[in-house]
Amino acid sequence: MNVNSNWIWFALxxxxxxxxxxxxxxxxxxxxxxxxxxxxxxxxILAVTAGIITLRGEWQRPAAIGAASWLYLVLSGVATGLSWLCYYRALQLGPVSKVAPIDKLSVALAIVLGVVFVGETLTWPVALGGALIVAGSVVIIAF
Structure with missing residues (x-):
C-alpha cells in the first residue's frame, strides 16, 4: 500500500x-x-459544497456533463437521500454505537457491487476485510 496516495488521505x-x-x-x-x-x-451540505466549488472555480455548464453521468449522479443522489433518511431515523431510535456499525455494512455491500457491476477484482485481502467488517458488525449488534 502506497501511503502517499492522495485517495488514502481523503478516505481516512x-x-x-x-x-x-x-x-x-x-x-x-x-x-x-x-x-x-x-x-x-x-x-x-449543499451550501458547503457550493462554497467549495466557488472558491476553487470548479463550476461547469450542466450541458457539458454527459447523459450517463447525469443518470448515475441522480441515482446516486436518490440512494444517498434514502440512506440518510433511514440513517437518521435509525439514530433517533437506536444507539449510535450499534447504528453506525450496521451502516458500515455498506462497505461490504459496496465490495460485492463493485465486483458484480463494475468488474473490480475481488482479492483475498479485500474479501477478508469485507468479511471482517461483516463479522465485526454482527458481534456489535449481537452483544
Missing part, C-alpha cells in the same frame, strides 16, 4: 467525518423529526 478523512456525522447526527435528531433533520443536513 471521510471515515473521520463519517464518525463525526454519526455523533452529531445522534445529538441533532433528539427532539425533532428525523426527516426534517435530514433536510437541514442536506441544505448545509
Amino acid at each position: 478523512a471521510s471515515a473521520f467525518f463519517a464518525a463525526l456525522t454519526a455523533l452529531f447526527g445522534k445529538l441533532g435528531v433528539a427532539g425533532i423529526n428525523s426527516n426534517l433533520a435530514t433536510l437541514i443536513r442536506t441544505v448545509v
